[in-house]
Amino acid sequence: MIGGGISGLACAFRLRANGVDVEVLERDGTPGGVMRTRLEDGFLTEAGPNSFQSGEEILSLVHDAGLDADLLRADSRLPRYVYFGGRLHAAPMGPGALFGTKLLSFGAKVRLFREPWVTKNPDGHEESIREFVTRRFGPAVHDVLIAPLVSGIYAGDTSRLSMQSVFPLMAELEAKHGSLLRGFLRHGKARRAEAKAAGRTIPKKALCSFSNGLGVLPARLAERLGGDLHLRSEVMALRSHPGGFAVDVREAGVERTLDASRLVIATHAPRAGDLLCTLGPSTPVPSECCATADVLRAIEMPPLASVCLAFRKADVGRALAGFGFLVPRGSGVRMLGCIWSSSLFPGRAPDGWILVTCFVGGATDVAVRDLSDAQVVDSVRADLVRTLAIAASPRVLAVNRYAAAIPQYTLGHRDRMATVRRAISRVPGLHLTGNYLGGVSVGDCVRQAYETASEVIRDAEVSVAAAR
Ligand SMILES: Cc1cc2nc3c(=O)[nH]c(=O)nc-3n(C[C@H](O)[C@H](O)[C@H](O)COP(=O)(O)OP(=O)(O)OC[C@H]3O[C@@H](n4cnc5c(N)ncnc54)[C@H](O)[C@@H]3O)c2cc1C
Known part of the structure; x- marks a missing residue:
């Protein structure tokens, strides 16, 4: 791995649970990749993800890692806000709230509720999120509700992201039912009927973390892997041979070569491309490997910065009760959004303090990469004055910079990934996993990782059967 x-x-972890011997090679000195928690003077900050959405696979991983007792679920009744027209508005969380929201004009609401009568995408061609949402719901719903939400997850540009790749269920519902509103009603009804027939209830989705932050999960998995996890071990090159692969590793400055019967590349996409490039010439399909490497290296990953700031409660003029807020582009505020970390989960800040985490950059603001840390903090502070009227000096707890943060599922992504999967399946024993394949969220990564583990196990069983 x-x-x-x-x-x-x-x-x-999944492979081990199924009796497969696995060694993990990790370049950094700590496990977890972008999932990193820091504790300092009673403040708990997250460098990458701040929470994950509960889903079957990730909750089963949490359970198997023995972390059920540490799991925290955010209160789903907490409001989320959108900064619009110079102030914060509660985001409508259900169809009923859409009638009352001040985020949309009367005309925009009429347009939104005309959705069931809008003609569907006639030939099913791939559309950007902007095209799809504007066509079905009108431009205001796109600009004020959907584009900021997509910025919050992908730090992306809706005019370049593919609807079919980012929100496949919605594209499918339109194709099947001719309307999203109708599609969601029927889909929900069918799921409830299915669950009832199977005698189970549909679990409520919640945003989750752990008492001691998200970093607890990779730390626990690392602990369980014990000596099979090699930190400070960077893979430099790969070669294929009849029995498997030779893996050149630089471990604490010393080079060595390991032998592996099967290989999973679980780095981010551009690095996976670099490694495939070294592997290509020794495989039965060198040109396909090189073409695949180019596709992976071309996946855009714009820069992003997250800034963790603490304010004394007395210096903040308002109670920050909620998840935080998102900012539509063009509103005169640079940050993409702000998470009210100490309101979302307990234990994030000492008594008398408030902790917020703000994000700047992404596909619509790549110039963030040219700012110094001090400039990023200044920009965020100016935005907090405008949005929350917080003029007090904060305690700056962390400025986390990512030169390449989140892969962008731009138009054509789904087809390109299908080609990648086909090419990789032609190299015996080689597998890929990561956030460029089946969704970028932590839960998506775990689901994809479990699928990859199943592929490895199937692959191994086929090889054993063939050898008999
Ligand atoms: C700032 C930010 C905020 C986010 N917020 C959220 C959120 O709130 N909720 C959510 O669900 N998702 C969020 N995400 C997305 C999610 O966190 C990521 O998609 C996910 O954590 C990626 O995990 P990964 O293991 O695929 O990749 P990574 O975390 O990038 O891990 C890849 C690992 O490979 C190692 N590596 C690279 N090259 C080599 C090599 N040659 N040899 C050995 N090791 C190598 C790296 O050191 C790294 O540890 C966020 C992402 C970012 C960047």
Whole structure:
């Protein structure tokens, strides 16, 4: 397993649970990749993800890692806000709230509720999120509700992201039912009927973390892997041979070569491309490997900065009760959004303090990479004055910079990944896992990691059967 982020660790953990011997090679000195928690003077900050959405696979991983007792679920009644027209508005969380929201004009609401009568995408061609949402719901719903939400997850540009790749269920519901509103109603009804027939209830989705932060999960998985996790071990090159692969590793400055019967690459996409490039010439399909490497290296990963700031409660003029807020582009505020970390989960700040985490950059603001840390903090502070009227000096707890943060599923992504999967399946024993394949969230990474583990196990069983 090359890479000890959540994708690599979850895949390795799953393989181990199924009796497969696995060694994880991780370049950094700590496991978890971008999932990193820091504790300092009673403040708990997250460098990468701040929470994950509960889902079947990730909750089963949490359970198997023995972390059920540490799991925290955010209160789903907490409001989320959108900064619009110079102030914060509660985001409508259900169809009923859409009638009352001040985020949309009367005309925009009429347009929104005309959705069931809008003609569907006639030939099913791939559309950007902007095209799809504007066509079905009108431009205001796109600009004020959907684009900021997509910025919050992908730090992306809706005019370049593919609807079919980012929100496949919605594209499918339109194709099947001719309307999203109708599609959601029927889909929900069918799921409830299915659950009832099977005698189970549909679990409520919640945003989750752990009492001691998200870093607890990779730390626990690393602990369970014990000596099979090699930190400070960077894979430099790969070669294929009849029995498997030779893996050149630089471990604490010393080079060595390991032998592996099967290989999973669990790094981010551009690095996976670099490694495939070294592997290509020794495989039965050199040109396909090189073409695949180019596709992976071309996946855009714009820069992002997250800034963790603490304010004394007395210096903040308002109670920050909620998840935080998102900012539509063009509103005169640079940050993409702000998480009210100490309101979301307990134990994030000492008594008398408030902790917020703000994000700047992404596909619509790549110039963030040219700012110094001090400039990023200044920009965030100016935005906090405008949005929350907080003029007090904060305690700056962390400025986390990512030169390449989140892969962008731009138009054509789904087809390109299908080609990548086909090419990789032609190299015996080689597998990929990571956030460029089946969704970028932590939960998506774990689901993908479990699928990859199942592929490895199937692959191994076929080889054993063929050898008999
Ligand atoms: C700032 C930020 C905020 C986010 N917020 C959220 C959120 O709130 N909720 C959510 O669900 N998701 C969020 N995400 C997305 C999610 O966190 C990531 O998609 C996910 O953690 C990626 O995990 P990964 O293991 O695939 O990749 P990574 O975390 O990038 O791990 C890859 C690992 O491979 C290692 N590696 C690279 N090259 C080599 C090599 N040659 N040899 C050995 N090791 C190598 C790296 O050191 C790294 O540890 C966020 C992402 C970012 C960047």
